[in-house]
Amino acid sequence: MxxxxxxxxxxxxxxxxxxxxxxxxxxxxxxxxxxxxxxxxxxxxxxxxxxGGYSNFNRFGDRPQRQMYPAVCSGCGIETQVPFQPNGSKPVYCRECYQSSY
Ligand SMILES: [Zn+2]
Ligand SMILES: [Zn+2]
Structure with a gap:
């Protein structure tokens, strides 16, 4: 043994x-x-x-989860999530539009 x-x-x-x-x-x-x-x-x-789900439930706190806010992309109009609170004065872009703007 x-x-x-x-x-x-x-x-x-x-x-x-x-x-x-x-x-x-x-x-x-x-x-x-x-x-x-x-x-x-x-x-x-x-x-x-x-x-297939993108759920943040039941994470064990190994990595602090970034607070994400729902927003509508100013570029293509899809619903997306951004790491800051959209205040309406600045355009918000989804990941794809954000990357293609560079
Ligand atoms: Zn690992
Ligand atoms: Zn977009």
Missing amino acids: SVLADKVIQCASCNTEFNFSVEEQEFYESKGFQPPRKCKPCRDTAKQNRG
Whole structure:
């Protein structure tokens, strides 16, 4: 019987080193899973992307979520979100219009 110990794994996505605890190792082994190659935030992000939804719920506070405000793009008129409160005096652009304005 091998004695398990916490392992440190380097995330394949963001290169952060994270702890793969004994409990997690046992859990993964009991399920027959391979050890994770990505840290928890990256796995959560991948999960969210797979689900197609862009929900900010149930984030674990690993990264402070930027407050976003709904706005309508002055360039193309689509609904978008901006990291500041639109006050109506300045045009607001969606990401695409913002980038193409440079
Ligand atoms: Zn990562
Ligand atoms: Zn636009």
